[in-house]
Amino acid sequence: MRNNTVVIPTKAWYGDRSLALKFPKNWEVHECRMAGHGTESIDLDAIEKSIESPIGAEPLSVLAKGKKRVVILFDDLTRPTPVSVIVPAVLASLTKAGIGPDQIRFISALGTHRAMTRAELSKKLGGKIVENYPVYNHYSHGHLVDFGKSSKGTPIFVNREYASCDLRIGIGCIIPHVDAGFSGGLKIVLPGIVGMETINYNHMKATPRNPDGTISEFTFGKVYGNHLRDDVHEVARKIGFDFKVDAIVNEKREVVRIFAGDGLESFYEGVKFGKKFYATDLISQADITISNTFPIENEAGKALWPCYFSTRVDGDGVLICLSPDGQMHHYGNARFGSDYGGEQFAMARRQPQAPYKRTLILSPYHSKVDTEYFGPVAGTYIYKTWRALWTDLKKDYSAGAKVAVYPYSSIQAPPFPEDY
Numbered sequence: 155m156r157n158n159t160v161v162i163p164t165k166a167w168y169g170d171r172s173l174a175l176k177f178p179k180n181w182e183v184h185e186c187r188m189a190g191h192g193t194e195s196i197d198l199d200a201i202e203k204s205i206e207s208p209i210g211a212e213p214l215s216v217l218a219k220g221k222k223r224v225v226i227l228f229d230d231l232t233r234p235t236p237v238s239v240i241v242p243a244v245l246a247s248l249t250k251a252g253i254g255p256d257q258i259r260f261i262s263a264l265g266t267h268r269a270m271t272r273a274e275l276s277k278k279l280g281g282k283i284v285e286n287y288p289v290y291n292h293y294s295h296g297h298l299v300d301f302g303k304s305s306k307g308t309p310i311f312v313n314r315e316y317a318s319c320d321l322r323i324g325i326g327c328i329i330p331h332v333d334a335g336f337s338g339g340l341k342i343v344l345p346g347i348v349g350m351e352t353i354n355y356n357h358m359k360a361t362p363r364n365p366d367g368t369i370s371e372f373t374f375g376k377v378y379g380n381h382l383r384d385d386v387h388e389v390a391r392k393i394g395f396d397f398k399v400d401a402i403v404n405e406k407r408e409v410v411r412i413f414a415g416d417g418l419e420s421f422y423e424g425v426k427f428g429k430k431f432y433a434t435d436l437i438s439q440a441d442i443t444i445s446n447t448f449p450i451e452n453e454a455g456k457a458l459w460p461c462y463f464s465t466r467v468d469g470d471g472v473l474i475c476l477s478p479d480g481q482m483h484h485y486g487n488a489r490f491g492s493d494y495g496g497e498q499f500a501m502a503r504r505q506p507q508a509p510y511k512r513t514l515i516l517s518p519y520h521s522k523v524d525t526e527y528f529g530p531v532a533g534t535y536i537y538k539t540w541r542a543l544w545t546d547l548k549k550d551y552s553a554g555a556k557v558a559v560y561p562y563s564s565i566q567a568p569p570f571p572e573d574y
Contacts, residue, residue, distance in 0.1 A: 158183045162561045164476040166407060166449035167231050167277050173476070175444070175540060180554045184440075186460070188405070188566045190431035195408035201243040204412035205399060210419030214244065214323070214397050218251035221321040227263040227342050228278060228325045230270055232482050234407040234449040234565065235327040238280035240399055244323060253321075260289040261316060263324070263346025266353055266486035266496070269293075290315060294485070298349045304388045306360040306381075311349030312393050322394060327401045328413065328424040330432055330567035332456060333357075333369070335377035338400045339421030340390035352389070353486060354497045360385040374459065375570035377425050387418060400424050402431055405562045407449050426572060433569040437558035440464045441551060443510075444472040450564035451477035455527050457563040464558045465510040470547065473528055474516045474540075481524040489523055508533060516543050 158177040165171045177183050206213045218224065226244065228237045248258065260279065262270050269291040275284050283289065292313055299317040301310035316322065324346075328338035345353040361381045362370045373380055398417030401409045402424065410431075413424030437443075443464040447457035454475045461471030487502035489495040495502075503526065513534045515525075520536050528534060537543035547555075560566055 160185050160559045160561065162446045162474065162559070163405060163448045164446070164451070164474070165478070166234065166451055168478050170406070171476075173474070173540065175559065176544070177557060178548060181551070181557055182554070183557045183559065184437045185559050185561060186434050186437055186566075187561065188432050188434045190410065191405055193404045193410045193431070195404065195406075195410055196412070198239075198243055201240055201409065201412050202246060205243050205247055205414045208397070208420060209413065209415035209423050211397055211416040214247040214414070215250040217396055218248050218253050218321055221251075221253065222257065223319040224248060224253055224258045224321040224323065225316050225319040226258065226260050226323045226325065227316070227346060228260060229327070229342065229346075230262055230264055230267055231274055231278065232267060232450055232453050233327055233337065234329070234403050235325065235401055236403070236407055236409060237278050237325050238283070239409055240325050240401065240412070241279060241283060244325065244399060255287060258287055259315065260287055261313060261347060262289070262291050263326075263342045264292045264294070265345030266294055266350065266484055268483040268485070292347045294348065294350045294353065301393050304360075304385055304392065306385045306388075308355045308360055308385055308389060309351050310389050310392060311352050313347040316347050317393070322396045324395070324398045324417065326398070327403055328421065328428045329403070329565045330375055330428075332374045332459070334383045334386070335373055335375055335380045336425045336428060338424060339398060340387050340395060340417045341383070342398065342417070343390040343393060343395055344386045348389070350485070350497070356382060356385050356389070357486070357498060358501060375429070375567055376574055377422065378573060390417070402428055403565065405565075429567075429570045429572060432565055432567045434560065434566040436460075436568055437464050437556075439466045439556070440558040441466060441469045441555040442472060442547060442557045443469070444474065444557065444559045445563040446474045446559070446561050447477075447564055448562045451475050452479050452482045453527075453564070454481060455529070458529055460558065460560040460563050460566070461513070462509060463568060467510060469510045470512045470514055471508065471510050472514045472516070472543065475528075476516075476518060478519050480519055480521050481527045489526070514543055514547070516540055
C-alpha cells in the first residue's frame with residue numbers, strides 16, 4: 155500500500171517545525187527534492203579553512219592587517235543564511251590580523267526591507283554579537299554618500315557608515331533568485347546598503363523591459379549577461395568591497411559549503427556548485443502542485459515558480475506559508491494605500507495571469523493586503539489549516555490526482571545550464 159504522506163519543513167526562524175501532508179491512497183504523489191537533499195553540514199573548522207583559502211582574494215587575516223575600521227554586512231530573515239554559525243570564523247580571522255572588537259561594526263544589508271528588531275538581529279547574528287558589537291540597520295532613505303553613476307546610469311548612493319570603513323566584509327548565501335539569477339556575491343552591496351534611488355534605478359531602468367514595464371528577459375538562474383546583476387557588480391566595484399563569505403545551505407538551513415573571496419570570482423564558483431546542488435527534476439502536467447515556501451516564507455512570491463512549471467492548465471497551485479510575521483514589508487514595492495505604494499509598486503503589480511485554474515494558500519497568519527504577494531488575486535483562496543485545504547481539493551479529485559510536492563521551493567530551482 156502506498157504511503158502518501160510527505161513531511162515538509164516550516165516556520166524558518168520560528169522553531170523550524172515539520173508539517174505532515176497526508177494524501178488519499180489513490181493519489182499519485184511525487185516529492186520533488188533538490189539534488190543536494192540530505193547533505194550534511196560542515197563545522198566551524200571547515201568554515202575557517204574556506205575563509206583562509208579564498209577565491210580571487212587574499213586570506214581575510216591578510217587583508218585585515220593594518221585596517222582601522224571594519225564593517226561586516228549580513229542579510230536579514232528573508233534569507234536562510236545562518237550568519238551566527240559563520241561569524242565566529244570571520245572574527246577569528248580578524249583577531250589573527252590584530253583587529254579588536256572596538257574596530258568592528260555590523261550593518262544589516264536590508265535594501266528596501268524594513269528594519270530588523272533586536273530579537274531578529276539575535277536570531278541572525280547570535281545574542282552575544284548584538285550585546286557586544288554595534289549593530290546598525292541600513293537606512294536607504296538617508297545618511298548616504300554619493301559615488302556618481304554606473305555606465306547604465308544608475309545613481310550610486312551608499313550607506314555612510316559603510317563608506318567610512320577601510321575593510322568591508324559581507325556574509326550571505328548563494329541561492330536561486332528570480333531577478334539576479336542567484337542571490338549572493340556583491341548583491342550584499344546593491345540592493346543591500348545603497349539608497350532607494352540606486353535600488354529603484356537598478357531594478358526598473360538598468361534591465362531591458364517591455365512597454366508595460368515587465369522584464370523582457372527570463373532571468374531566473376541566469377548570472378551571465380544578466381543586466382541587473384552586471385550593474386550590481388559595477389556599482390560594488392565603484393564603491394569598493396573587500397571580502398565576501400557566501401554559504402550554500404541545505405534544506406535545514408545549515409551550511410554545507412562556503413565560497414569565500416572577492417565576491418565576484420568566488421560568487422561564480424559558488425553558482426557552479428549551487429546550480430547542481432539546488433537543481434530539482436520537475437514533474438509536468440500535475441493536477442496539483444504544492445509549493446512549500448520554506449525557508450523564505452516571508453517572501454512567498456519567490457516560491458511560486460513550481461506552480462507555473464508543473465501544473466496543467468486546469469489544475470491547482472498550492473502555496474504553503476507558515477510565517478508568523480506574514481510577508482516582509484518592502485518599501486520599494488509595498489502597497490501604502492488603496493491604489494498606490496513604493497516607487498516599484500506599479501511594476502510589481504503587473505503580474506501575469508496564473509496558467510492554471512486556482513491558487514490555494516495555506517497561511518494561518520494571513521493578512522488581506524498580503525494576498526497579492528502570492529500571485530494574481532483573482533482565483534486565489536486562503537486556508538488556515540491543511541485539513542480544510544485538503545478537504546476542498548479532495549472534493550474535486552475524488553477519482554485520483556497527480557501531485558507534485560516541492561518541499562522547500564524558495565531554494566530549489568529547475569536544472570540550469572552551467573553557462574547560463
